Amino acid sequence: MKQSVKITMVGGKNVGKTSFLHGMYMVMRRGVNNFFLHTADGDADNRLTTAWEALNKSGEERKWPVPTSDTLTRYEFNFRAGLNRTLMSFEWVDYRGGALLEDQHTAQDLIEQLNTSDCLFFCLDGSELRSPVRDRVFEVDNRMCITRAKILLDRLARRVPIVVLITKHDLCRHRLKDDLMADIRLLFDAWLVPGQGWDVLICPVTLGSDLAEDVQGGRIDPKNLHVPLIYAMFSIMVEGLVEQKRKKKAADDAVAQAHQKVSGLSGGFMSRMFKGGQIDAANDEVLRMQNLHTREERELDRIQRDVALLGRELTNAVMYCDGERMTVQTPDV
Ligand SMILES: Nc1nc2c(ncn2[C@@H]2O[C@H](COP(=O)(O)OP(=O)(O)OP(=O)(O)O)[C@@H](O)[C@H]2O)c(=O)[nH]1
Ligand SMILES: [Mg+2]
Secondary structure, three states: OOOEEEEEEEEOOOOOHHHHHHHHHHHHHHOEOOEEEEOOOHHHHHHHHHHHHHHOOOHHHOOOOOOOOOOEEEEEEEEEEOOOEEEEEEEEEEEOOOHHHOOHHHHHHHHHHHHOOOEEEEEEEHHHHOOOOHHHHHHHHHHHOHHHHHHHHHOOOOOOOEEEEEEOHHHHOOOOHHHHHHHHHHHHHHHHOOOOOOEEEEEEOEOOHHHHOOOOOOOOOOEOOOHHHHHHHHHHHHHHHHHHHHHHHHHHHHHHHHHHHHHHHOOOHHHHHHOHHHHHHHHHHHHHHHHHHHHHHHHHHHHHHHHHHHHHOOOOOEEEEOOEEEOOOOOOO
């Protein structure tokens, strides 16, 4: 299974990408149900922590992130089960808002970036969903760069899981869930229809429900910030699980073949006399294959267990797998 992956976050300007990252880091740094997010880079940890402290002040003292001005900001994180066991290391790339709209040169950079990503976060500003989008689809689409993102993603060499992050959900929390979902379908139809092969999580997040009324004074009280990352890790590990099942099957076959070779060689007394060396070598091969088999079986077991643990965190998540609504079935672990 991949041990090191890349997650890229894109969206329009000012939609709340950096604030989400800061909040997600702080929530997961403390840990959610024994999953943790840490960075080995002390400076990055300092920057993220300081930014979070500034955001947690109230009134004029509250400082929201400054708009991301570089083309992109990168972080290296370790996603852990328990404090010591790293499940996956990943690079997080926060793209400057509006990069989706820009010239060919930036677009080429972005395509290369997306092509090497294992999961994509697309941010939709919840303020756009304050009222039904039906009569404003083209404006919202343009402002949020939705069609642009769809075109870029369609050009990619492979399908990767997508998180549609509804940031600032506090601004549209007054609307019924079904009505919001109808708007999402209208905007993101291309990723939600069967036959296109996209796996999608739709996830509303907010840094605080009171922020809708007062963005400087409202209480910082993050909701759902860990769910998108858990989904990303879950999806990437499910892919790893399929690969590991294939490896385990290959190891099963190799053990069976090695056994066959031994029994082919050790027919009667005469063949045991003349083929003693070959029989020993074949027996060694059986042992080697059995050891390999044990390793692959243990690894499969480990991934299955981790996938089940991650899946438990997604039981309420709105997920689509190639256009079909999906729920996680979690066996006991
Ligand atoms: N109501 C509300 N406002 C938020 C929330 N998160 C962020 N904001 C507001 O959105 C603004 C922009 O947030 P950023 O995180 O800087 O957005 P961004 O997408 O990184 O912006 P660029 O880097 O300029 O593309 C902040 O200054 C806040 O005013 C939220 O959860 N609720
Ligand atoms: Mg930013």
